[in-house]
Amino acid sequence: MTGLDNSFFAGNRERVYDALKGGLLVVPAYTNMQRSNDTSFRFEQEANFWYLTGIDYPDWWLFMDGKRRKAWLVAPHVNDIHHVFDGSLNAEEATKISGITEVMDRQSADMWLRQAARAHQLVYTVGVPFGSEYFDFTLNPVTREMEDKLKRIFTTVRSFNLELARLRAIKQPAEIKMMQKAIDITIAGYKRIKSEINNYKYEYEIEADLTHEFRRLGAIGHAYDPIVAYGENACTVHYIRNDSKVKKGNFVLFDVAAKYGGYSADISRTYIVGEPTARQRAVHGAVQVAHERIISLVKPGLSLHEYFGKSDEIMQGALVELGLMQPGDNEAYRKYFPHSISHGLGIDVHDALGRPDKFLPGMVFTIEPGIYISEEKIGVRIEDDILVTETGHKNMSKKLSTDM
Numbered sequence: 001m002t003g004l005d006n007s008f009f010a011g012n013r014e015r016v017y018d019a020l021k022g023g024l025l026v027v028p029a030y031t032n033m034q035r036s037n038d039t040s041f042r043f044e045q046e047a048n049f050w051y052l053t054g055i056d057y058p059d060w061w062l063f064m065d066g067k068r069r070k071a072w073l074v075a076p077h078v079n080d081i082h083h084v085f086d087g088s089l090n091a092e093e094a095t096k097i098s099g100i101t102e103v104m105d106r107q108s109a110d111m112w113l114r115q116a117a118r119a120h121q122l123v124y125t126v127g128v129p130f131g132s133e134y135f136d137f138t139l140n141p142v143t144r145e146m147e148d149k150l151k152r153i154f155t156t157v158r159s160f161n162l163e164l165a166r167l168r169a170i171k172q173p174a175e176i177k178m179m180q181k182a183i184d185i186t187i188a189g190y191k192r193i194k195s196e197i198n199n200y201k202y203e204y205e206i207e208a209d210l211t212h213e214f215r216r217l218g219a220i221g222h223a224y225d226p227i228v229a230y231g232e233n234a235c236t237v238h239y240i241r242n243d244s245k246v247k248k249g250n251f252v253l254f255d256v257a258a259k260y261g262g263y264s265a266d267i268s269r270t271y272i273v274g275e276p277t278a279r280q281r282a283v284h285g286a287v288q289v290a291h292e293r294i295i296s297l298v299k300p301g302l303s304l305h306e307y308f309g310k311s312d313e314i315m316q317g318a319l320v321e322l323g324l325m326q327p328g329d330n331e332a333y334r335k336y337f338p339h340s341i342s343h344g345l346g347i348d349v350h351d352a353l354g355r356p357d358k359f360l361p362g363m364v365f366t367i368e369p370g371i372y373i374s375e376e377k378i379g380v381r382i383e384d385d386i387l388v389t390e391t392g393h394k395n396m397s398k399k400l401s402t403d404m
């Protein structure tokens with residue numbers, strides 16, 4: 001159950017037909033990935049495929065013809081054993097979810113592609129993600145396999161990622177509703193553990209209560225591996241072991257959020273266990289003030305260049321005030337604030353915004369200043385989810401206090 005009906009997916013396809021300008025687009029679903037030996041990870045769908053079909057099953061394909069403004073689904077061959085163990089989707093169900101009435105098998109799909117290649121030299125598909133040469137994990141093989149397959153049939157194969165990112169960047173009211181629900185569930189989780197923060201002995205106990213609250217409220221689970229980082233652990237930006245002791249006298253940094261109805265939240269808070277020292281209070285306060293100031297910059301039409309420039313100024317000002325850097329010392333700046341201030345948010349927790357030059361109404365992104373001082377065993381991050389509106393912005397996670 002996605003919460004969004006097939007008119008939503010059909011509407012998204014209409015926008016893609018416009019962007020295709022008469023061209024052809026092939027979008028493959030992801031395939032299941034090995035977890036170990038003979039088991040796979042829980043399936044996670046490719047976001048563009050889901051955005052255009054609503055189908056949350058592996059190995060399907062979508063063909064879209066911009067000229068005829070028509071779409072076809074290609075069903076995978078599922079053998080009887082897999083059907084019994086994992087279930088599968090029949091053509092009728094696929095049509096109901098997606099609103100696409102034409103469903104063919106793989107063999108017909110190959111004929112369809114060869115036929116299409118007579119009228120089209122160029123075909124668009126979903127290419128590998130931007131920056132993937134720097135990833136320290138293996139890509140879902142489907143993307144490359146489909147590219148290679150299309151290269152054997154068409155003269156030119158081109159990525160449609162940027163166009164899809166630009167469409168997905170502008171959230172529709174139905175999407176904002178889902179995102180708000182994911183955020184509200186996340187807030188409920190935070191409120192529960194905040195009131196108990198002095199009673200936990202290990203990071204994983206807090207993680208367990210967050211997970212319990214998310215699932216209890218209907219979220220599919222975490223939008224990403226939860227970060228529950230006590231003290232110095234918070235200085236490892238993507239710390240996910242969550243197995244250290246929690247004691248009085250330091251912070252726990254949380255970067256934890258739910259996924260609901262296909263959409264991700266992404267929220268960070270930093271809570272003190274016991275009583276804070278003056279220094280801890282100063283660092284947390286500095287992040288809180290910077291966070292407020294950076295949020296207040298956001299309005300439609302603001303250039304991203306100006307936004308990043310001003311947020312750098314604000315963050316550097318905070319670090320100077322804490323005695324952590326001299327003005328202009330870029331090396332110290334990157335040491336104490338090593339990650340980006342913002343990223344897009346949506347189906348993917350790091351949703352591409354399509355490299356915009358300015359903020360547009362309907363964009364949702366995070367604002368997440370942090371200060372990490374490993375020599376003092378202090379790490380603080382505060383992150384909210386911001387929607388650009390027609391007149392300014394809406395902080396979608398404002399209901400959750402940023403206080404320690």
Ligand SMILES: [Mn+2]
Nearest residue numbers: 266366368383
């Ligand atoms: Mn984030």
